[in-house]
Amino acid sequence: MEIGRRLLLGLALGLTLTPPLAAALDPFGFFAGIASAVYERLKSRLKECCTEDWIPLDVTGLKANLRKNLFGQHIAIDVIPKAIEGFLSNSEPEKSLTLSIHGWTGTGKNFVSKIIAESLYKEGMDSKYVHLFVASLHFPNAQHTSQYKQQLQQWIHGNVSACERSMFIFDEMDKMHPDVIDSIKPFLDYYSHLNRVSYRKAIFIFLSNAGGVKINEVVLNYWKRGMKREDIRWNDLQDHLALEVYNNKNTGFWHASLIDMNLIDYFIPFLPLEHRHVVLCAKAAMQSRHFKDVEQVAIKVAEEMMYFPKDEKIFSIRGCKQVATKVDYWTTADKET
Structure with a gap:
């Protein structure tokens, strides 16, 4: 009966147990093994380890x-x-x-x-x-x-x-x-x-x-x-x-x-970004901060960026860099007005 309880305990914890006969012959070692395994499992769940739980590779x-x-x-x-x-x-x-x-x-x-x-x-x-x-x-x-x-x-x-x-x-x-x-x-x-x-x-x-x-x-x-x-x-x-x-x-x-x-x-x-991509960057920056009515501000932000070639102004010189800063400015300015 005692061996059965130990076996059920181990199975419930998801552990690999020693054979029942070994547990009967060495009960202290048996429980020490369970305690060690439980500790290692808890540690791997609470503290980052090199395991699939922490490195899912999704x-x-x-x-x-x-x-x-x-x-x-x-x-x-x-x-x-x-x-x-x-x-x-x-x-x-x-x-x-x-x-x-x-x-x-x-x-x-x-x-x-x-x-x-x-x-x-x-x-x-x-x-x-x-x-x-x-x-x-x-x-x-x-x-x-x-x-x-x-x-x-x-x-x-x-x-x-x-x-x-x-x-x-x-x-x-x-x-x-x-x-x-x-x-x-x-x-x-x-x-x-x-x-x-x-x-x-x-x-x-x-x-x-x-x-x-x-x-x-x-x-x-x-x-x-x-x-x-x-x-x-x-x-x-x-x-x-x-x-x-x-x-x-x-x-x-x-x-x-x-x-x-x-x-x-x-x-x-990585290709140079166009005006339309800068607009998308600005929208994403605003949405991540839960702002509403992002369309107009995103366009304002994109229009303030510098583009090349100089005449056609197709590609953003700085890509989406500084977009977050300009979003902060325009959202603050809109609140004040």
């Missing part, structure tokens, strides 16, 4: 969030979910996933990295398994390059050792010293293990303004020929983008071994 949610919240970037909306879904569906990938996202300021590069983090990790950008590096903040001095390389490699090694599903986001890659960029190379390569650690299930995301001018030229040429931006395909830009950032001495990617050795899996262009 690609379906990612697709929906991109379609709903990312404006004017049809290539990114198509390519990014497919790239991540294909990577996650492989239980034994040959290398870590590396996405390099390029475009002018304000086009949504940082925003999309946030959406990815929120879809794959329960805690989003606050997850201890998501690591953000900003070149001007974390690697500001060229004379400290050797120190940065060592510290960065130790950081990546330590965090992937703790959780193989770690994600690393590098912002302002165009401002990063090429030697610091190349120090990441071993973690992106096709090694099964480095110092007894496998990096093959980690994700690396690079954000850069490099290549933005080339992207803008392509989009502007499409517009001049009377073609829709939605007709621009990923293949129309990917190779041009890779060559542009590799051969441009003004970017940290200049002759970087990451490109030379084909270790970047996807070059993803």
Whole structure:
């Protein structure tokens, strides 16, 4: 009877129990095992752990969030979910996933990295398994390059050792010293293990303004020929983008071994945003703060932005950057009137 009660207790807790005979022979060890298992389960639910509960890897949610919240970037909306879904569906990938996202300021590069983090990790950008590096903040001095390389490699090694599903986001890659960029190379390569650690299930995301001018030229040429931006395909830009950032001495990617050795899996262009996209950004900013009658204010915000070419004023120079600040101004002004 006593053994039966113990068995039912273990089953109710969802635990794997020792055989009834072992429980009868060693009751103290049996209950100690239950207590330890219960503690570990409670801890994993209350404190972030490297488990499916905390890293759901929700690609379906990612697709929906991109379609709903990312404006004017049809290539990114198509390519990014497919790239991540294909990577996650492989239980034994040959290398870590590396996405390099390029475009002018304000086009949504940082925003999309946030959406990815929120879809794959329960805690989003606050997850201890998501690591953000900003070149001007974390690697500001060229004379400290050797120190940065060592510290960065130790950081990546330590965090992937703790959780193989770690994600690393590098912002302002165009401002990063090429030697610091190349120090990441071993973690992106096709090694099964480095110092007894496998990096093959980690994700690396690079954000850069490099290549933005080339992207803008392509989009502007499409517009001049009377073609829709939605007709621009990923293949129309990917190779041009890779060559542009590799051969441009003004970017940290200049002759970087990451490109030379084909270790970047996807070059993803972010297109310059048009007036209509800025209106959508303003509406989203207002709706997130529960403002009503957003249409007129959103148009006012969009009209205040600067556009190029100078005569036609088609594409926003700053994308949707500063939209939130202008929304604050106009909503306050409307209240005062």
